[in-house]
Amino acid sequence: MLPGKAAGCTGLATDISDKILSEPLKHSDFFNVKELFSVRSLFDARVHLGHKAGCRHRFMEPYIFGSRLGQDIIDLEQTAAHLQLALNFTAHVAYRKGIILFVSRNRQFSHLIETTARNCGEYAHTRYFKGGLLTNAPLLLGPMVCLPDLIIFLHTLNNVFEPHVAVRDAAKMHIPTVGIVDTNCNPCLITYPIPGNDDSPPSIHLFCRLFQTTINRAKQKRRQMEALYRLQGPEGLGAGVQGSAASPSLGA
Amino acid sequence: MAASRVSCAAAASYRLFLGGRVSLARRQGVWKAAAAELQTGAVFQILRLRHTTGVTTKKNVAALRRETYTVDFIKKQIEEFNIGKRHLANMMGEDPETFTQEDIDRAIAYLFPSGLFEKQARPIMKHPEQIFPKQRAIQWGEDGRPFHFLFYTGKQSYYSLMHEAYGKLLEAEKHQNQLQAKGLFSEKTKDLIGSRWLIKEELEEMLVEKLSDQDYAQFIRLLERLLTLHGGVEEEFVQRFRRSVTIQSKKQLIEPVQYDEQGMAFSTSEGKRKSAKAEVVVYEHGSGKIKVNGIDYLLYFPVTQDREQLMFPFCFLDRLGEHDVTCTVSGGGRSSQAGAIRLAVARALCSFVTKEEVEWMRQAGLLTPDPRVRERKKPGQEGARRKFTWKKR
Numbered sequence: 185m186l187p188g189k190a191a192g193c194t195g196l197a198t199d200i201s202d203k204i205l206s207e208p209l210k211h212s213d214f215f216n217v218k219e220l221f222s223v224r225s226l227f228d229a230r231v232h233l234g235h236k237a238g239c240r241h242r243f244m245e246p247y248i249f250g251s252r253l254g255q256d257i258i259d260l261e262q263t264a265a266h267l268q269l270a271l272n273f274t275a276h277v278a279y280r281k282g283i284i285l286f287v288s289r290n291r292q293f294s295h296l297i298e299t300t301a302r303n304c305g306e307y308a309h310t311r312y313f314k315g316g317l318l319t320n321a322p323l324l325l326g327p328m329v330c331l332p333d334l335i336i337f338l339h340t341l342n343n344v345f346e347p348h349v350a351v352r353d354a355a356k357m358h359i360p361t362v363g364i365v366d367t368n369c370n371p372c373l374i375t376y377p378i379p380g381n382d383d384s385p386p387s388i389h390l391f392c393r394l395f396q397t398t399i400n401r402a403k404q405k406r407r408q409m410e411a412l413y414r415l416q417g418p419e420g421l422g423a424g425v426q427g428s429a430a431s432p433s434l435g436a
Numbered sequence: 437m438a439a440s441r442v443s444c445a446a447a448a449s450y451r452l453f454l455g456g457r458v459s460l461a462r463r464q465g466v467w468k469a470a471a472a473e474l475q476t477g478a479v480f481q482i483l484r485l486r487h488t489t490g491v492t493t494k495k496n497v498a499a500l501r502r503e504t505y506t507v508d509f510i511k512k513q514i515e516e517f518n519i520g521k522r523h524l525a526n527m528m529g530e531d532p533e534t535f536t537q538e539d540i541d542r543a544i545a546y547l548f549p550s551g552l553f554e555k556q557a558r559p560i561m562k563h564p565e566q567i568f569p570k571q572r573a574i575q576w577g578e579d580g581r582p583f584h585f586l587f588y589t590g591k592q593s594y595y596s597l598m599h600e601a602y603g604k605l606l607e608a609e610k611h612q613n614q615l616q617a618k619g620l621f622s623e624k625t626k627d628l629i630g631s632r633w634l635i636k637e638e639l640e641e642m643l644v645e646k647l648s649d650q651d652y653a654q655f656i657r658l659l660e661r662l663l664t665l666h667g668g669v670e671e672e673f674v675q676r677f678r679r680s681v682t683i684q685s686k687k688q689l690i691e692p693v694q695y696d697e698q699g700m701a702f703s704t705s706e707g708k709r710k711s712a713k714a715e716v717v718v719y720e721h722g723s724g725k726i727k728v729n730g731i732d733y734l735l736y737f738p739v740t741q742d743r744e745q746l747m748f749p750f751c752f753l754d755r756l757g758e759h760d761v762t763c764t765v766s767g768g769g770r771s772s773q774a775g776a777i778r779l780a781v782a783r784a785l786c787s788f789v790t791k792e793e794v795e796w797m798r799q800a801g802l803l804t805p806d807p808r809v810r811e812r813k814k815p816g817q818e819g820a821r822r823k824f825t826w827k828k829r
Contacts, residue, residue: 283581285588295606298599302585309588311595317588324590330580332588 200413207409208279215279215402217271220394223260226267229390231380232258234367244367247379256367258379270362270376271398274334277360278306278402282333285309286395287350289342293388297338300392304399307332309350313342318353336395337363337374339382347373364391505568513564520561537562570644593643594651601658604673608665631678633659638679688794688803690786693720703787707780709806712768716780720788722760724750728777729764742774749782749802753793759785779805 208214226232234240234248234256249259277284284306288297294310301308309317314324321329335354340363342348347370354361355373363374364382371377381387521540525532528543540561548559560567575592576582586592586599634642636652659677662670691703701720706713726733726746737743750756761781765773782802786794797803811820818824 281579281581295599295602298586299603305585307582307585307588309586311589311591314590317590325588326575330576330582 204406204409204413205280208276208405213268213272215272215275215398215405217275217398218268220271220397221264221267221390223264225390226260226263226380229386230384231263231387231390232260233381233384233387234258235383239368241368241370243371244365244369244379247365247371248367258367258381263379266376266378267380267394270378271394273360273376274336274362274395275398275402277334278304278399279406281406283307283330284334284336284399285332286336286338287313287348288338289313289348290339290382291343293338293385293392296388296392300396304396305403306399313349315349318350318357318359331357332359335359335361337361338388338391340365340369340374505571507573510564510568513568517561517564524561570641572644591645591647591651593645594647594655597643598655598658601655601662601673604670605658605662605665608662608670612665628663628678630680632681634677634679639677688786688798690794691784693787701788703784705780705783707776707778707783707805709775709779710768710772710809712765712772712776714763714765714773714776714780716761716763716777716784718781718784718788719760719762722758724757724759726761727763737770737774739770742770745774745778746781748778749785749797752797752800752802753785753789755785759788775806778802 232249234244236254237251237256240248240256247259247262249257251257274284284301284304286297286301286306286308288294288310290310297310298308317324318331321331335350337348337351340348340351345368351361351363351370351373360375361373362376363369363371363378364380365371365374365377366380366382369382371379378391380391521535522532524540524543525535527547528539530539544559544561550558552558575584575587582588584592584596586595589595633656636647636649639652639655640647659674663674691705693701693703695701702717703720704715704717706715708714728736733743733746737746746761747756750759763777763780765777767773768776779802782797786797786803789797794803813819816824
């Protein structure tokens with residue numbers, strides 16, 4: 185809470201960085217992620233289609249709207265709410281220059297997910313997940329490695345329809361997770377679950393596009409804020425706060 | 437604390453030292469960054485999980501430690517190598533500008549003659565890149581973010597290669613679909629004779645990463661699938677992973693055909709088998725007469741088997757009665773003399789015969805000298821392999 189009083193010359197820099205980091209937290213939807221999707225667009229991308237009733241996971245029952253001809257239908261109102269929370273959180277993590285890791289074990293979309301990660305400047309892991317990657321990182325990756333700050337699961341299950349090891353390991357290492365949970369997945373250990381279809385191409389394409397846009401937007405906003413505060417310098421700190429509060433959302 | 441423990445030399449305390457170290461490691465595996473952050477009180481920053489353990493549980497022995505060379509060290513070595521190269525050129529009285537690696541090797545062999553059998557134990561002076569093993573630099577920047585987008589997979593070069601290859605495959609498929617839609621589709625045959633895929637070790641060396649057999653097999657399968665599709669752009673990408681194979685028959689030395697006083701064409705060659713040496717002259721046009729040491733072959737080799745050995749090269753090429761042979765042979769016994777003459781005759785016939793027939797002869801084994809020699813008798817045994825009779829009591 186207290187601004188850095190360590191040294192007079194670094195006090196200014198700390199003030200600016202404090203301002204930059206605290207500003208987005210004052211608004212509920214600083215990055216305006218609501219405008220990126222609508223219930224209609226989710227429906228058109230077939231996000232509401234779940235698996236057959238026999239594959240249903242017990243903990244997914246609250247998110248299921250009903251079942252038609254034996255196929256579960258996911259409640260898109262809840263999906264929209266969860267998606268807004270998840271995208272908002274992702275944007276905040278990207279704004280604070282966090283490391284984001286996209287994880288999936290579905291071979292059909294592996295190339296797409298890796299391309300998405302590359303386009304937003306983040307990281308992807310759609311290959312065989314070695315056991316101690318998160319829990320034994322110094323041995324596997326290097327002595328002074330940084331672990332991801334957020335893990336996004338586009339497919340929570342692996343190729344044998346079991347929960348991906350990274351879900352449990354991220355929970356162990358206190359790494360927040362965002363995940364698209366289908367009707368046969370376990371949403372328990374995921375911080376921001378997004379109930380939705382993870383098997384159809386249009387649905388996964390939509391989610392990839394959404395994550396890519398959010399992350400790019402957040403990074404751009406960060407660059408804007410830094411430029412703004414650097415230009416204003418020491419005098420305009422007070423005025424700068426009002427100036428940025430007036431336009432919290434990005435133009436098109 | 438750990439450093440002082442390393443210095444104690446007693447073997448008994450080693451186990452104690454290792455056990456103590458493990459518990460130390462557990463306690464020291466604290467989020468150092470988090471602790472530092474809490475102290476400065478900057479709450480808004482994400483506590484970047486920098487997982488640092490000061491000690492590892494492995495033995496810190498020089499033999500097991502992998503030597504890591506810094507970039508500055510390698511650069512210094514390269515500078516020293518270049519200066520040393522120029523000094524060496526001056527010493528040998530040659531031009532420093534055009535002093536190649538072969539000249540360096542010759543100079544070192546001259547200045548430091550060594551009788552050691554192991555070539556790698558002799559003095560060498562090579563470029564540091566060939567001596568120090570290739571290593572990876574640190575994979576992340578100052579802010580802790582890794583450079584490569586596939587860093588967290590563990591095998592970033594291999595998986596990025598797979599990603600690239602798969603991307604090219606998708607493009608090629610799209611291109612092929614477009615061609616098919618327009619109706620311009622045509623079957624394509626690629627000739628890949630004379631080249632082979634990279635072996636696993638070569639790929640590992642190229643990527644500076646360890647691979648498993650399945651990874652390698654998967655990669656080759658992907659490239660072969662890429663080759664079956666149309667699209668000329670992928671050729672260069674695939675050619676990077678093919679190495680040319682020199683066909684063995686090209687290395688075969690063919691004797692030149694000589695002409696004697698009467699204008700008869702003949703060719704000479706030598707052959708060896710065990711301790712027998714043979715020198716043979718084969719005349720192009722003849723009636724199938726063979727003279728060994730001035731004696732007719734029927735009298736010199738009474739055994740049918742030896743004569744069959746002589747006949748075999750001609751039999752193979754269907755030229756039984758067409759050539760005349762004169763040869764001199766010494767050493768060995770009757771069978772090895774026959775073998776020596778056979779090899780010499782086959783080599784001589786190479787000059788009268790087409791290239792494909794030479795390749796067939798090579799594949800039949802006619803042009804390969806038999807490497808078998810008599811194995812020495814060992815002490816404690818009766819012969820080379822035969823042991824003394826084993827008596828139970």
